[in-house]
Amino acid sequence: MIETLRTLAPLAWRNIWRNPRRTIITLIVVAMGIFSILIFAAFLRAWADSSRDRVLTLMTSSIQIHARGFLDDPTVKHLFEQPSGPLAEALDHPDIAHWAPRLLFPAIVQSEYRTLPVTLVGVDPAREATISVIPANVIQGSYLSGRQDVRIVLGDKNLARLKTRLGKRVVVLAQAADGTLAERGFEVGGVFSGDSEIEGQFAFVALDTAQDMLGTGNKLAEIAIQVPDPDKLPAVVQALRKAAPDLDIRTWKELSPMAAAVDQMMGLIVYVWLWVMFVLMAIGIVNTQLMAVFERIHEFGLMQALGMRPRMIVGIVALESGMLVGLGILIGMGAAAFLISALSGGVDISGFAEGAAMIGAGTMLYPELDPPQIIQLSIVVWVLGVLVALWPARKAAKISPVEAMTHVS
């Protein structure tokens, strides 16, 4: 076997270069195919990571606790008591890094000029900073300083919409726990940047201030929980559900099905794309190898006459295909690895930001070099390429030496 390979390899290699132009075209086709597959896979991965990270680090976190009914009707009607007893113990779970209490409610924010509906979030600023990146993303003024802070933090986008500025006052209107309309003035104390969806939807006030304004007492609308190890997520959820069977406890996958779907479907999408590209490559490979075989009918007849078995003829053509496809793959792999490394600092897709936010990604994608995936995809394409090239190879082996020898080209 090794000896056969040693015999055939140099022959195959030289045969590839008998028609350099055709070989180079085939190499380009294969290289571009694998390049596009790898780049596509890297960007898809980056997109999935980005939408997942966005879910995990902006608002949703890994797990959320609500009162039953809150997700369908997110108002003060569906609140729950501050954790105590078994739930408080469950929140001490070693796999929970942090958690933060929130009071979310629909509200109207009024400036001198405009009125805007938002989701107002009452937060414990110190805890919020441990589970969300928003407190760190304050671009003007400062984030809330404590649970009694009386200022409001708006998104950059809403600041512009309200035509207001840092230090100005806005009025917040919301339905209180007793059904009356609560109203309260806030000074704009800080402006955060997130992505446009988050900036447009949320505004933050201190938790005690919000509870006081709505008259909810100590009640909460949400607890957001950070579980750093994704493998531990199911166990943690189970523990929490057991501790608080009356509450609605969900993971980010249930809360953001789109991001979860992207995360899960990614492998499949990559393989669909791989097949599409592979069909194009296969046409190139088969075409090249068929031409290469038809040009050498006499030669294959000669080799058989000299005592080469048909199987070895298949072997030599397959080897040529293997080298050709392999070389193309190496070139495409190299180019893709180079581009991905060059872009790993981040690609700004804010040009498509609106669309990107809609499908759940941030404005920056960070494609990462994933050598095992690159190698796996390349091997798949290589094996498939050699397999389709077996067709021309078998054609070569079927050439009858007698007929081939009279076929003088």
Added chain:
Amino acid sequence: MCPDTKEATTPGADAPENDSIVVCRNLEKHYRQGAIQVPALRGVDLEIHRGDFATLAGPSGSGKTTLLNMIGGLDYPSAGEIIVDGQDLRALTKSDLAEMRLRKIGFVFQAYNLIPVLTAAENIEFILRLQGVGSRERHERARAALADVGLEGLEDRRPSHLSGGQQQRVAVARALINRPAIVLADEPTANLDTQTAGGLIDLMADLNARHGTTFLMGTHDARVIARSRRHIELTDGRISGDELRNT
């Protein structure tokens, strides 16, 4: 080896079996061309003996190439018997035939005998590689074989950088490298000019004399026939003449 033993025997007659490299009995070959059958060989009885230097002549279409192909195991006969070096070829599979050709037959065709991407030496070594001969021995034998046909110093040339005569010499050297039972040459001189053709036939006669290699050559070339020591005539797929000649 020793020409006198051969001349003592009558061609095709009852020579001892172990002295017969090739035995054909009532050999027939029909080609199918659409609906009609083209008879190419119609009952050939022939024995080739060890050390023969024989030519096979006859008008175009008389079946020379067909007969050489049958003996070389490149195709199966339609009927009759064919034994090469004691082996009944009809009993062999395609793969066995390939092995038989590798070990026992040397071919020299009219042209395009060499694998174009391999050098002269590599073309010869190729056979040895297929036979599993080790690299050192391969190199030495290929060099020696090229020297034997007067191509010293041209080992590393590709066929495209060799003249037609040189290419045929490489083909002869290759045909001999496996120490074959018989060398089958189909019009080996047809593409060569007179002088080069003369050189090639001299070479083959010389190799036959020195190594005792058995040659069977299909040819129209009168000068080749003139050098042969046994001459076989084929007409319409039948042997029409078989005579020994003296050099």
